[in-house]
Amino acid sequence: xxxxxxxxxxxxxxxxxxxxxxxxxxxxxxxxxxxxxxxxxxxxxxxxxxxxxxxxxxxxxxxxxxxxxxxxxxxxxxxxxxxxxxxxxxxxxxxxxxxxxxxxxxxxxxxxxxxxxxxxxxxxxxxxxxxxxxxxxxxxxxxxxxxxxxxxxxxxxxxxxxxxxxxxxxxxxxxxxxxxxxxxxxxxxxxxxxxxxxxxxxxxxxxxxxxxxxxxxxxxxxxxxxxxxxxxxxxxxxxxxxxxxxxxxxxxxxxxxxxxxxxxxxxxxxxxxxxxxxxxxxxxxxxxx
Ligand code: PLP
Numbered sequence: 001x002x003x004x005x006x007x008x009x010x011x012x013x014x015x016x017x018x019x020x021x022x023x024x025x026x027x028x029x030x031x032x033x034x035x036x037x038x039x040x041x042x043x044x045x046x047x048x049x050x051x052x053x054x055x056x057x058x059x060x061x062x063x064x065x066x067x068x069x070x071x072x073x074x075x076x077x078x079x080x081x082x083x084x085x086x087x088x089x090x091x092x093x094x095x096x097x098x099x100x101x102x103x104x105x106x107x108x109x110x111x112x113x114x115x116x117x118x119x120x121x122x123x124x125x126x127x128x129x130x131x132x133x134x135x136x137x138x139x140x141x142x143x144x145x146x147x148x149x150x151x152x153x154x155x156x157x158x159x160x161x162x163x164x165x166x167x168x169x170x171x172x173x174x175x176x177x178x179x180x181x182x183x184x185x186x187x188x189x190x191x192x193x194x195x196x197x198x199x200x201x202x203x204x205x206x207x208x209x210x211x212x213x214x215x216x217x218x219x220x221x222x223x224x225x226x227x228x229x230x231x232x233x234x235x236x237x238x239x240x241x242x243x244x245x246x247x248x249x250x251x252x253x254x255x256x257x258x259x260x261x262x263x264x265x266x267x268x269x270x271x272x273x274x275x276x277x278x279x280x281x282x283x284x285x286x287x288x289x
Contacts (some may be wrong), residue, residue: 007084008119009077014084017119026115028097030104032156034115035059037094039078040251042126044087046078047251048213048289055211056094059152065098067114074118081120090120091252095155127254129280131271137173137248138260141237142166144177144185144208151207163188174248176261179208182237187248190256191215194235195245195274204232213289214249214282221285222278245272254286255279 010020027033037056040047053071060067078092099112127134146159167175167188176187184203186192191212193202200222205211222230240246244267246258255278257271 006120007081008117009081010117011113011115014080020117022115022117023100025102025104026097026100027109027112028095028115028155031098031106032154032158033063034095034097034155035063035065035153036096036155037092037153038251039092039094040123040126041078041082041087041090041092043089044082045287046075046092047286048217049075049078051213051216051289052094052251055153055213056096059154060096062149062152063098063154064108065096065114067096067116069116077118081118085120089123089125091123092118092120094118097155123252126283127256127279129276129283131276134257134271134279136271137256137258138171139174139176139187139246139248139258139262140167140170140172141176141178141262144179146177148207150185150209151205151211153210160188172260174258176240178237178240184235184237184240185209186212190248190250190253192240193218193247193249193255194240194243195247195272196239196243198274199229199231200274200278201231201233201235203235212249212251214251214254217286217289218249218255218278218282220289221281225281227277228274243267245275247275247278255282 007014008017008020035056037052039049039052050071053074095117097115099114101109101112163175174187176192177185179185184192186209203209222228246266248256257275258266259269
């Protein structure tokens with residue numbers, strides 16, 4: 001699928017990527033002043049669409065960007081982009097910046113139209129609950145040095161990018177983060193879950209983590225299923241290092257098993273049974289959201 005120069009949505013129009021032009025004075029470019037979303041879709045079926053749009057609206061409200069677009073407007077854009085991309089496994093990227101002012105000045109400008117951009121990009125096929133076939137993650141860990149407003153899905157991602165790169169630099173695929181009290185927050189681009197003695201545990205929602213849609217759906221699915229006790233609570237570094245299983249969750253990964261943390265095996269170093277059950281339940285229920 002050639003989607004490099006596919007049709008993208010920019011400020012009300014669908015144009016080829018090469019013709020989509022944004023002002024260098026756009027505050028998204030100058031300040032990272034914007035909100036974004038990534039919604040997964042498989043064969044034209046969107047996952048968690050309304051939840052993603054609700055989170056984006058919360059972000060826009062938090063930073064005072066007024067945009068007259070509702071979930072149906074976004075869905076129309078998503079459908080057009082999926083059609084023009086040939087409906088494979090796609091991430092729908094939605095981005096709203098505060099727009100382009102006539103000067104570079106920190107204060108929120110008045111009377112500036114937000115810039116609205118959306119495009120579709122290929123993502124891997126949906127994860128399946130296959131212990132042998134699933135991609136196994138090795139991760140490193142470090143102190144979370146991002147800002148204190150991680151609940152906002154801001155386009156200012158430099159803190160996350162730098163943490164992600166720390167993993168790349170030591171040859172692993174993610175970096176999990178601990179706050180200054182050595183409590184788990186999340187990973188640079190995912191939420192984190194752990195399992196101990198058949199209990200599934202993840203840090204609570206607050207300003208230290210993104211309220212992940214996959215996290216939300218997984219917690220709901222596990223609670224409705226009832227096979228495992230589920231807890232949202234602070235997790236210290238010692239507990240995490242002693243976990244039976246560790247998972248990363250995100251829209252494009254779904255539930256990804258972590259087998260190594262800082263060079264040490266997680267649990268027995270193999271993909272866990274509870275991961276398999278959780279991913280299987282997630283696969284069976286994700287289109288209901
Ligand atoms: N945490 C961070 C920092 C992220 O960037 C992401 C996804 O991009 C997530 C968590 C997972 O969120 P979601 O499940 O909504 O994709």
